[in-house]
Amino acid sequence: MKNLTKLALVACMAVPAVAMMAQNHGINKADMDPSVAPGEDFYEYAGGGWMKANPLKPEYASYGVFNDLAETNRKHLRELIEDLQKTPQAPGTNGQKCVDLYNMAMDSVRLNKEGATPLQADLAVVKALKRSDLTAELVREHLSMGNPFFGIGVEADLMNSSLNVLYMSGGTMSMPDRDYYLKTDPESKKIQQKFRDYIVKLFTLAGYSKADAQAAAKTVYDMEYKFAEASMTRAEARDYTKQYNIYTVEQLQENYPAVNWKQYFTLMGLPTVKQVILSEPKVMAVAQNFMKTLTDKQLRLYLAYNVISSGCGNLSDAFRDANFDFYGRTLSGQKEQKPRWKRALGYPNGMMGEALGQLYVAKYFPPESKAKMLKLIGNLHKSLATHIANLSWMSDSTKINALVKLNSYTVKVGYPDKWRDYSKLTIDPKISLYENVKNVAKFDTRYNLDKMDKPVDRSEWGMTPQTVNAYYNPLNNEIVFPAAILQAPFFDPEADDATNYGAIGVVIGHEMTHGFDDQGRMFDANGNMKGWWTKQDAVNFKALAEKLAAQFDKIEVLDGEHANGHLTLGENIADQGGLRVSYDAFKNTQEYQQGKPIDGFTPTQRFYLSYGRIWAENMTDEAMYQQTKSDPHSIGRNRVNATLRNIDTFYNAFNIKSGDKMWLDPADRVVIW
Helix, strand or coil, rough: CCCCCCEEECCCCCCCCCHHCCCCCCCCCHHHCCCCCCCCCCHHCCCHHHHHHCCCCCCCCCEEEHHHHHHHHHHHHHHHHHHHCCCCCCCCHHHHHHHHHHHHHCHHHHHHHHHHHHHHHHHHHHHHCCHHHHHHHHHHHHHHHCCCCEEEEEEEEECCCCCCEEEEEEECCCCCCCCHCCCCHHHHHHHHHHHHHHHHHHHHCCCCCHHHHHHHHHHHHHHHHHHHHHHCCCCCCCCHHHEEEEHHCCCCCHHCCCCCCCHHHHHCCCCCCCCCEEECHHHHHHHHHHHHHHHHHHHHHHHHHHHHHHHHCCHHHHHHHHHHHHHHHHHHCCCCCCHHHHHHHHHHHHCCCCHHHHHHHHHHHHHHHHHHHHHCCCHHHHHHHHHHHHCCCHHHHHHHHHHHHCCCCEEEEEECCCCCCCCCCCCCCCCCCCCCCHHHHHHHHHHHHHHCCCCCCCCEEEEEEEECCCCCEECCEEEEEEEHHHCCHHHHCCCCCCHHHHHHHHHHHHHHCCCCCHHHEEEECCCCCCCCHHHHHHHHHHHHHHHHHHHHCCCEEEEEECCCCCCCCHHHHHHHHHHHHHHHHHHHCCCHHHHHCCCCHHHHHHHHHHHHHCEEEEEEEHHHHHHHHHCCCHHHHHHHHHHHCCCCHHHHHHHEEEEECCCCCCCCCCCCC
């Protein structure tokens, strides 16, 4: 169940640091487009200048503030790696492992010379596979090479969040969403054919004959189509109760006998497992049917595809180019790959993130930022508590439970109190990058599976300190703000309060509100999926949520393609709540109460300009389509314009009147939190 616990502010949208001029802390008028009236298109008004000054770079499919801060962080992380390179790193140290991963990924000469050779030992096992060996082969691949047919992982129990339990999901799809397989319009058919071509290319590069490559493409595509057909939509999957299906090992054996489950769990290092939580039994049934009905050749081709596709990014340029051509160029509209150093940096950053994070925090995260952030969070907490207490649609008994939950929030800022131990991980430059990455994958799989039936470690972080993001975890009932997001233009200690409350303040309020969105509200103060609402309050909430979803459903993102109000409902609720809660907290500041304009803008106007600016982004149509289909976050334009149309103080700040495009009749506005 991927990303089960991370209802996060994940964004590929932003304004860059250039939006902050050398002596300018706060709103930069150059980022705006004054030729557009705020009542016509506030998104363009607040960020149009920046978008025009920052056309999309060829290596990006979308680019905004999050990306810009990530670019700054890449430079910082590169400096850290280069500092480590200056002196020999002792074998077995984190420094040695990070440097060797980076150096191997940078060594294009070696990678291109090796070509497909690193794959051959794994492919030889698959080519010699007997059906009686299927269970053992699934274990081999699940430990270090992806998830053919199904996957498992350990996560906190939704019903008892203090205990780690085993989850299972069936059916792996290579494209971003089921609609990429199921839609029949000409553009979708073109993408489907490109996917088949990609499979042919991978198998050809791996040394298979043209006939076998084409057979593999048909087998893999037809299987993934069936997985897509059986899958819930992403909006349906937001209901965790539908994904909480307990199966004993005996029931698994009875329902899905193609796998020897006792053998599987024993070989996976889980001999004591008694039951699993299966997310989608219908998809697992499709996987079971394939395991029974595929011919021996089809079975081997499908398993070989998993080996090749999971490892192709760690091989020669020919494999990486093929991967980029489909996932970058075709699916995202990206024109060119990122420079090799950025791709190489992804290895230590992605595989030993907390090791680099420890160095990052020591050099780039000022301690005073944490103290100021905690004070802001305290102000937002008081504001949200007041909002809950004053809700007209919620009963007193549910309000009490909501306040208990809010007061139980754990707050994490900057970096973990304890760092992950990588001492048992070996990185050996004498073997291929491909083999090293497999070893890291096995290390991470074991790290996860070894948590089964053990108490949840609530001190762990789901993001590294150098990640430009934030998240709410309903199972821990925690809000988490990594160090990297605590910099301008989100958080600037030198800027006016309006700018900070309109940016990082809204981010804080956004994550706080996630505890009360359509998913977060299903969990109590202890992080358990347990009802704490009266029946009528739940009805009232759903009516408001459906009204908000309907607003977004009406928005045409691309020609004929509308936003998905139910898929994005949680994020849209959090955006609205974040804005309202942060604005009311801002009203308690001296700056707001004095009401002095800066650069001709009132404090309230600067608050909303700051919010509009942080979502300025340029995107390809392909990226916009992919986000609309697969991402629970609305595109930046809708996070600004559609959300602000529900907030009365925004109308007052910019004198927006009936007849303006930004106008929404008061009766149609939705206020949830």
